[in-house]
Amino acid sequence: MSEDESKYEYWLPNASNIKICKEAQVNSVVIIGPNGSGKSKLGAWIEQQDFEKVHRISAQRDINFSERVPLKSFAEAEDNVFYGGSQYKEKKQVRWGWGGSYTTKLLDDFDDVLAALIAQVNLENQRFIDECKHAESISVERPPLPKTALDKLKVIWDEVFPQRKIEQEDAAFYAYSKSKTDRYSATQMSDGERSVLYLAAQVLCVPNDKIIIMDEPEVHLHPSLMARLWTSLEQSRPDCLFIYITHDVNFASTHRSSDIIWVKNFDGTKWELEMLPDSDLPKELLIELLGNRKEVLFVEGTEGSYDKRIYSALFPDCYVVPSGGCEQVINNVKAYNRTSSLHAIKAQGIIDRDFKTEEQLNALKEKGIFHLKVAEVENLFLTKEAVQILSQRFGADADKTFSSIKTYVSERFSKQAKKQTSEALVAGVKEVLSGITISDNEQLTADGIVSLINIASIEKNVNDRYQQAIEDHDYNEILGLFNDKSLATSVGHYFGIDNKIYVDRAISLLEGDLRDELSEALRHYISH
Structure with a gap:
């Protein structure tokens, strides 16, 4: 976070791969683009600019862990999670396979992450005890109970899984229903539950004021869980900036206030990036269309309407987008064509003739908005x-x-x-x-x-x-x-x-x- 507490600093490469500083107004940034566009390599590039400042969680992550977590001191566990070991602090060499597999190495650090969480809780509890003893020695009121990392983990867990609970006992974690009649080892949890435990523990253990790069935040998670999890994690760490690397349109669209960076192209060395501009198009739709390689055709109707099916069959080389009514088709064509800096694809539209005059229809045609020569799309089958x-x-x-x-x-x-x-x-x-x-x-x-x-x-x-x-x-x-x-x-x-x-x-x-x-x-x- 910068000196201005409402802004967060991060960096991106320019056309010459020179580090350019950026400022985000909220503590999340989304990097999105199609598969193969170099997104993960971009995340690795950001990390390599400042290993001390950045903690990156790879898309390749093992969510299996030991039933009883091997305990370590907080300093040792934190170094293992953040650097791969205290002796490798300079370049995080061991964490990423000595630099040869920054984007492909499988992260198998779940035990270290849970050990760091437990060590952090122990450290926080010991600090509280020491403060209480000091308060007692000078006859002042004891400090209030602190919220430990485990308390925060439980709050996050409740946000994501309100019907289930989680607890730590000795060096093990357990999940259970509210009745506690079905308590079971966290190692037996579903992929989604273990993924939430892993990610939440990672985020809670990261040192203060870091940039957390999250590659493919959707892995192992059902779409219904993602928004709740990441909203809760962002709120739990307002000191950190979250940079998400994803191709998931729905996930990106939930971050309406975030900077959204579109990865247009990657030649193996350099990236072509564009900041997603403000647009009259819904952000989710704009991102979806940017990932498309076909010509865009806005039409009337809805996803399940005759319009979508008919125009998709008539124009198989087009990406057909049902847009509701005539006016929305016109507005969408104009709005999409105003984002030409992001793509080389021009949008067109087709509307029903309805009651429009020839003068009105001709004026729209000049803007790339064509019309049926029949009043309704269904009338095509009466010709x-x-x-x-x-x-x-x-x-x-x-x-x-x-x-x-x-x-x-x-x-x-x-x-x-x-x-x-x-x-x-x-x-x-x-x-x-x-x-x-x-x-x-x-x-x-x-x-x-x-x-x-x-x-x-x-x-x-x-x-x-x-x-x-x-x-x-x-x-x-x-x-x-x-x-x-x-x-x-x-x-x-x-x-x-x-x-x-x-x-x-x-x-x-x-x-x-x-x-x-x-x-x-x-x-x-x-x-x-």
């Missing part, structure tokens, strides 16, 4: 090409099936014309309202706002367009205007199948046997 291809697969007459569906859709559109035009009018007015800007010294009244919106003109354009589509029997235009998600799930019977399964069956074929044929047909209905 002539899709109906004819799917008719053949379902054993139906292609021309007859399309003719029946065209008649049905057109008649249903005519019956709902008033509702559809009303919704389009509302959408048009909203679009105009969203584009109104107000200067600092301007105050708009209700009348002033109304004067800026030519509702009559919007209404005329909407009515003319919808009426023209009906009069011309323009099926493609009708599909482009007809906003009704239930439409595609009401035509299955024309193919001789259940209405409810038509869209799912069509998507399955798009993902499988008919991928090439259907993809070629459906891509024509996406603006480009």
Whole structure:
């Protein structure tokens, strides 16, 4: 920690591998990047800049230990944990295989870690006894009971495993339920429990004001435990800075206030690093996308929606990200493209046509946001090409099936014309309202706002367009205007199948046997 108690100092290599000092506002930093990007070697590089200041816990760690811990003095146990032995303090040679395996040597120091914890507790208890004796000798009040390292360990354990307890007795550790009826040796604990014991003991034994580098904090731990464990450990050691090295997006995203460093590239000698900037994208999503090597395509819908499945099948070379509604797609494309310093991949988007005008759609296209030529993504399976291809697969007459569906859709559109035009009018007015800007010294009244919106003109354009589509029997235009998600799930019977399964069956074929044929047909209905 620096002289300014709210800041923590650490360092990174620049493009020439020269040590550059950084300051963190909180006591955690996350280094993240894909597998093979040199993250672990970066952790070793940081440690090698100051062996005395840094304690690194390798991703290669043995979580087995002796049932009865071999006891040592605190000084000896601490040196074993921190240096690998008191005679190797200068460069931690023995701890990392004499320097030949900084990132691959298996750490098998669990016994030493537990011995250091026990020795530290004994030292703290002895110090308390000495203070009490001194207080008694000069007739003053005894000092309050201290919180020992073991007390802190139990607090951390309770945070992570509230249904189980841990205790130390003589030179052994035990776990048990609240009733104590099932006490068992800590050596018989699960991998997750032993990992928590190991990591907590490591952190509690580290000398004051150190940098703790934690390589792959997720190893042996269930995701539900990680956030609780590391939050508790960071709180228990506010004097230390934790540097996490991980490829786990979820773990990184829990550290919202931390510096997050993206490892862009490593050529075997030098790293290309970028500090993750503030972005309108959720941090978890931005980190996830940075680990991706495909072009990014933001679409509407959710993870389980038709949108994700359809666009993933249509654009297999893209990383498809469902983003909810139309506006969020637009915002995500803009936000991701503003982070171009982190990647060389440009994002694009596809939105439903909804009630947007041609002018609005063309303006979005210039920003890399394209639209369906049908109103809803499900309407793709009502197009002539899709109906004819799917008719053949379902054993139906292609021309007859399309003719029946065209008649049905057109008649249903005519019956709902008033509702559809009303919704389009509302959408048009909203679009105009969203584009109104107000200067600092301007105050708009209700009348002033109304004067800026030519509702009559919007209404005329909407009515003319919808009426023209009906009069011309323009099926493609009708599909482009007809906003009704239930439409595609009401035509299955024309193919001789259940209405409810038509869209799912069509998507399955798009993902499988008919991928090439259907993809070629459906891509024509996406603006480009």
